[in-house]
Amino acid sequence: MEEQQxxxxxxxxxxxxQGVGFRYYTHKQAVRLGxxxxxxxxxxxxVLVIAEGEDCAVRELASWLSxxxxxxxxxxxxxxxxxxxxxxxxFSTG
Known part of the structure; x- marks a missing residue:
């Protein structure tokens, strides 16, 4: 299997x-996606979100954010x- 970029x-x-659990659920999604x-x-x-990982997982998180x-x-x-x-x-919530 080929490794993704x-x-x-x-x-x-x-x-x-803010104040609605957005960071918590973003954390949960990011951890699920590795x-x-x-x-x-x-x-x-x-809320500022910085995420790194495999291309498809990062794009899935970006899609989820909106x-x-x-x-x-x-x-x-x-x-x-x-x-x-x-x-x-x-992945942390700061």
Whole structure:
């Protein structure tokens, strides 16, 4: 079986995403998908999500972030993809 390319997702999620369990459920999804990274509240009320792992798993998380399955209300998700850095060893909520 061929190994998939690893990528890095940086996503800013806006809407009602703080105080509703958004980071907890993002963590749960990321761990299920075998990703490393972080989900952290930002001062402007958004949540920053950084995730690294296999291409298909990272893209599945990105799709989930903008789905109706998330807690709260997501109004907008800005996503970008790049090369993984390997700096994070697990997935945390910061």
């Amino acid at each position: 690893r990528i890095r997702l940086t996503a800013t999620v806006r809407g009602t995403v 990703l490393t990274g972080i989900a952290s509240n930002q001062a402007d009320g958004s 789905s109706r399955a998330t807690p709260g209300r997501v109004d907008d998700v800005d996503t970008s993809y790049g090369e993984p850095t390997g700096e994070l060893q697990d």
